[in-house]
Amino acid sequence: MVAFFAVMYYAALRPEETVDLRREHLVSLPEIGWGEMRLTHSEPRSGSRWTNSGSPRDRQLLKHRAPGETRPVPLHPDLVRLLRHHIAELQIPGGRLFVGPRGGIMTDRTYLGVWHKARAKALTPAEAASPLAETPYALRHAAVFTWLGAGVPPAQVAEWAGYSVAVLLRVYAKCVADQEDEAKRRITEANTSPAEEREVGRRRRGCRLGRTHVSDSAHRKSR
Template structure:
């Protein structure tokens, strides 16, 4: 028969070490015709080569058209959940921000725990979760071999997650979808997760299922068939966290007196309180952004970028922070913010004492590098403890640096600045501004009640 042959030669697996990825290629020939099959890791290549050799030793016929043993049944490739999630990550990675990449990995790691084909994993839970996170970092996965301690867990994951088509099976798809939703609604320890966390992961996984539908792997989104009550989230700023001007001045003075490191950070925290900068915007602030710093009166800054912290695994550069466009703004769009006279003084003093970094960065770390979370958080908590009374210190008042920005926006609104102007300075939409800061707008209740009384009094 011309469509089969027994002339089979199997060669040594070839390893290609590229700049971004290492591949393993199994090569063989049937009837003099060469064949090759690439794999992402050595274990997969070895398994495939071993199957070819076993068939050849048994004297099985090989098909001329496919190069495979005739005895191998042609089966439609079954896509496992784990393999599908890797494909999803690869598709989304180039277009997602570093923090969104990390969020995708967190959601997929939790969801995968609910989709094993056996009750318990072969590896310790911390190990296979670490293996999943490693898998979902495309930059790391494509540039290096997995750490030795994760290799076994990765091989196990490749074989022990459900087939994606299980979501379409009657009586099985809905329970699987509900199991996933239940898992992402809880922490690793089994406690109820914060509502914001659960909803964020639900949004990621809904997009995952829509992608499966888009590529034809699933006929419909299985989550749409499950009634799941969305956890209620706190969407407004708690007014108990917002400091007033007197407390802000106490805090900034405590920062300055904290240490030599604190002296460098007084203007840094001042930018969050007086100009409502996000921490990642203050980290990226450059001298060129300070349009005017007059000797007296108001100044102006024009922001162009921010450097949010996501972790080196999720950035393209491999650094913990990556410079990006301003939040909610297109690439190249800027935002002008007035500089309060007191902040003008702080910035002028800071620049005179410390200058700028090599790239014009206004705030640099104690050792001359980028300002890190670890550096400014230590000063923040130390100064908060010294500046506040015992009652204030144990309260939710300014528990995190971001609360300084909340205080700035609240102050602008309570001063009567029109909402569209506040939204422009803060980098919000008006709708989001009024929804988030609704409880922090003081002094309007009395006026509202007076108007109602005037309209209804005898």
């Protein structure tokens, strides 16, 4: 189940989207570099009493997407390697990428059981008693935080993660706010003329030379 959890961590999929993931959703899995997947559905758990099929999960359209609309998601090179290994190791020609122990649909009991065991081994007793990474959904949050922290525009992150921009900004407001200094730096660079850039570079070189001269002088006096 390494690739199962890796999909949530690197591609910000919801658990119900990961359960529904199929071979045809993987548009590109190159040997080197980034890949791509294109999602079409999810399978949330509603309980057999509330689904049309009588099964605990019912296949539905993606959240925040119109009928027939898909969602492209980039695949980090590390995730590409894990998926390629997963497909080759389990000899998956098509159909579902992740199945339960008996070959059927992946249940929340199965992946939650594995998650809680791994969490207990990976965390300290104090961390395990805290809300830290309490559910696999934390992996999705980690992916979105990583994208925003890397400076990916919120609109693009919302597209990849399957959020509306309004929801993204509300849920991850702190992360977006933390990029204020970086945003100011980029605006400054965009509004700086080539002549000003050369002058700033000249001043920085002068400061470095001055610091070097002071350091050399201090070193000679110490000797």
